[in-house]
Amino acid sequence: MQREDPGEGRRVAVTGVGAVCGLGWGAAALWDGLRSGRPGIGPFHRFDHSRHRTHLAAEAPEAEALAGVGPGGRRLSIADRFALFAAVEALGQAGLAKDFRDDRDFRDSRDEDLEVGVYFGSSTGGIYESELFFADFLREPRRARLSSLVSQQVNAPGDAVARQLGVTGPVVTFSSACASGALALGAALEAVRSGEVEVAIAGGSDSLCQLTYAGFNALRSVDEVPCRPFRAGRAGMSFGEGAAVLVLEPLARALARGAEPLAVLAGAGSSCDAHHMTAPDPTGAGAAAAVAAALADAGVAPEVVDFVNVHGTGTPLNDAAEWQALQRVFGNRAGELPLVATKALIGHLLGCSGAIEAVATVLCLHHGELHPVRRDGEADPELPVSLVLDEPLRLPGARTAVSTSLAFGGSNAALVFSRWTGQA
């Protein structure tokens, strides 16, 4: 197959999205929940948290945990199952599901020129299952069931997607903590632009587990109530779990096959604070550099950005640093720019957060409406941001949005999405 010249003009469309999170299974459940502004954060049952410091999380409903999972699913981790569901949903919306039937004969006969890659982010992969194994192992090493470790690797969710869908192109898992999902999308963008792949299945997946729950509690970074990004009383994050997948392909290809793009992934940028393992650079310089790089990559000026889906964990230091970064990039507009704080509703999905917040950003652009968060307590006078509160904000003219991911270890990533206006 003759490939399109991978030049600057190769724009990349988002043609499908899929999601699982505490608000439910499916992108529609995500969008409905986001529009409501009601947090999906509450009591959870994944593990016994009675001895942990806090007791809330946005846990995915269990009822459909096996949906979309075929033979061999018994050994898949929860994170794998989330990933598979989201990938199948996204491909379905993209109109590409017929190309990815779970059928070995079909796979073998498929047009090999459709080069497909999987780019995934995960912080801990199947560590929940590893914890179960390790608990048994510590009690009786010889009796612990190895089968629970089969899909334990951080790369397991991305691999599971590729395996189930018969992907033969690049499969890469990024594990840069909370920036993983956004970095995966950035890599996927570059792969589609360069012509390395024709379709990228990009996203992330993580499940609740004791290690991160206890670890962040040990850092005193978890709020005892649902997290309150940018509010005066904020005291930390809330955990979430789930998966999100975006299908990326060249805009020209999508239009040629009659697909309706949801948005255009216009740019990606990343940076490192090089400051501290857990604390963000308080000047926001690193985060600003990532956003600036993404805007430059997209070829758009800060002035045209209509809203930002902020990382907004709700930790005092992180939100303060992000505010500094916003000021560095957007100057006097920083306080007026509508901010969307998705984590307030679905919690922090760690390695998947960048991916599911990318889905939220795409949906906001697509619907011309920004989802709200609940007005929890007073605004922080030190962070005079324009958070979308209580009610969705109609913004039908919104053309350009930024989504930020700021991680442990100072790894920062930003994505720029453009509304699909029907003009190539």
Add this chain to the structure above:
Amino acid sequence: MSSRSGEPIVVTGLGTLGGWGSGSDRLAQALAAGAPLTSDVDRSAGYHLPCSARRACLVPPGQLTGWLAPAESRRMSPPSKLAVAASRMALRCAGLTSAEVEEAAVVIATAFGPSTHTEVLLKQILLEGPESASPSLFMESVANAPAAQIAIALKARGSSVTVCQREAGPLLALGLGAREIASGRAGRARRVLAGAVDEMIPLLHAILDRFGALTREEVARPFDRRRSGFLAGEGAAVVVLESQSGLAARGGRALANLLAWGSGFDPTAPPSGWGRGHRSLARSLRRTLERAGLRPSDVDLVVSGASGARDGDRLEAEVLRAVWEGTPLPPVAAPKAVTGEYGGGLLAAAVLAAAGAPMGPTPGFGEPDPELGVIPLGPLGGSPREPKGADRPHPEALTPVPSPAPSHPPPRERGTRLEVSCLSPSSPGEGGGEGAGEEGRGDEGLGRGRSEPPSVVLATSLAAGGAGAWVVLGKP
């Protein structure tokens, strides 16, 4: 993955630690000798079965001296320490100071992340209760801790990326790092530190053994009919990547040209093993060569990821045979038999091979597997094909070390062709890159005084779970 701008990418520095100690010269010696340097794994925790594997290629004590001050490293996990030390070695080898990599990106692969910290933290949570979890352990238990610590230590403010793709990770990291430079897009780094790090703790060793992944012999025997698993390993390998024009502007020298990189996936693979889908992997590898404008016959040496894994080596052989389509393979080296699996030894070996370091015989190889049809470097004749050009010696011929391999490498022979590196750990200088100055740019380069190295080196690595990655390196 390929360069869009067409800007050639070069490898200008290499730092490495592993079972061979610290520094590329020691690794080169071990590779030339074909000698794995293994140690007994601590079995005192009771994790191991009585009949389990006992040996692994573990980093000997004291290797960080001079590269990492105790006060600086006191809160680092073992992989972070290894990664920072290897990065400083790489900078020194490249003749760069920390100030010259302030905008650099860091791309590090790890298969298992900081396992010691994760194990201890989980024990705290599960045995003592979650309130006993140590915050300092937690912050270094994340997979991206080594990449972050490199960035902090070097003040490198470009992208910080951690890749987890098991055995394919190190070559993927190299490719992703190269793409960062090659894209030529706004906001991308001009220099990249790319590599891999892993530690091999008793718990991980015991679990790999229970999965049947490890050999219980002293050697791993890649491609051998009797192979029974791989030798576990640990360590770090970090390279400095730059654009050729950037290198020319600063007046440095290259260890290798990065001609192409690529990856693929075998969907027939089980989650923790290798499949039979060699056709799709071979197709991807062929495309990678095509992107570099190369034919299989242009490859002078394959630095194979074969490790002694029964299914992994079979798949590796099937992929190579499919790419070469019945024509003789070039010489095939299997350095994981020396370095062990994990820790970036393959990546370091590939760079060394492209830089002209000799690849020695394959430890433990003695009985060809007729199903595989690949004979790695060694006394049985190595490759069925003679190298191109009368002036280019067969890699095997460079290192007539008898097999079976000795349990320890030969003594270091200064002034001989085994003295191949600028990376002696004895005088690392302040902070590695700092103060390296002219010595790093000097003539004591890899390959000094050696015979003509192979012009094109293909490195391959197929991961359990299905991923595969390849890198094509050229003589600078």
